[in-house]
Amino acid sequence: MQRYFILFSYKGTTYHGWQRQPNGVSVQQVLEEALSTVLRVPIAVVGAGRTDAGVHARLMVAHFDTEPLVEPMRLVGKLNSLLPYDIAVKKILPVTPEAHARFDAMARRYEYWVTQEKNPFLRDQAAYVRGTLDFEKMNQAARRLMEYTDFTSFSKLHTDVKTNNCKITTAYWEKRGDCWVFVIEADRFLRNMVRAIVGTLLEVGRHKMDVEGFVAVIEKKNRCAAGTSAPAEGLFLVDVRYPLDIYLNT
């Protein structure tokens, strides 16, 4: 058997998130079905992480095991023909047998896209936020995130993770075309964390909270202190990084 990493992107609008669900179609299910059809054996994949319903991925990574493939790139074409328009496979790479899409991921990067004008071309691919936003203040607050590690305030209650510690290495807003984009990178993220951070930063942007108020929210370590979660459609997983030694040269 050989282990492979599969790199792909998806538009999450019509899916009940990444992870298999008893009631609702997930990206994982559709991808596993396509792999199983093309490889003619049941294939299970392990993803780098979860994305919630409606959240997108410009780059998502998962691993699976199968008999060694003669031409992994031919598999990419077959999968893309079989998969619906909203899931696109980019690459399939052989990795070491113990490489793990979730446990070996060193860093994950998300983007949150905000449009301030009605835009027919960004349907379900950006949050439409009306009213003036003070992006300078939002950036001042975002920078403060990197001074902390416990993000209980931005986590979902009652999840089963052992620690709420994350090391955030990047956090800023920048203008891209007609949109504002929040870029955040960390070694790990708690469930709902990016959307809770963005929702709270939007309150800073509306001057309903000042930068010190934002810092106080972090320090409270209490989910009820943060703002409402920003909607799913603006959120994109855009990168997952691994140590280079897990990739095999073939």
Next chain:
Amino acid sequence: MQRYFILFSYKGTTYHGWQRQPNGVSVQQVLEEALSTVLRVPIAVVGAGRTDAGVHARLMVAHFDTEPLVEPMRLVGKLNSLLPYDIAVKKILPVTPEAHARFDAMARRYEYWVTQEKNPFLRDQAAYVRGTLDFEKMNQAARRLMEYTDFTSFSKLHTDVKTNNCKITTAYWEKRGDCWVFVIEADRFLRNMVRAIVGTLLEVGRHKMDVEGFVAVIEKKNRCAAGTSAPAEGLFLVDVRYPLDIYLNT
């Protein structure tokens, strides 16, 4: 009465083009209905030009007459609430009484977007063209367009226009992100012209035609010499320019 220019964008995927049709919903019809509802009188608009079914506009201009508006920008918000997600009004500007959205347009600019990889986020917003394309050769051919004025070879047969002469001032391919974009500007365009040009340039890109062959197509002045039209979903009207003296300062 006061004449206004209305500036708007639309995703053309679900429309039977810009112009009112007996059987099929057009952008013009939906826009006129929204204006008539908000202004409470029947409003007819005259567009800067036509776009075919499935073609988009990042910027389209039309004119209409109505009683002077106290706050044109408030009308923008009302129209956007009423219009579906795929039509967005950007501005409403008072113009001189004889200003005409079609006859006064000095230049129109189109973009044609090509993606060479399956992309979940460009559904209906770029043509997915497989296989290697020689963009250097396509650019060499595109530049030759500016040496000619009669584009009969790239026009629809049996249209009622008096002349097939157009002055093309811009024509090039450039890479934008993961896409290749063909940018073309001219004083006027014939029906189907951009898609016929792009379809023929793609043949140059595939080495099925060389640059001199492309020039020969132009010189033949015969529609049957050109390649197949490129699909509608890649085409965007992106700009229409007018002489500044038609805009009123208010």
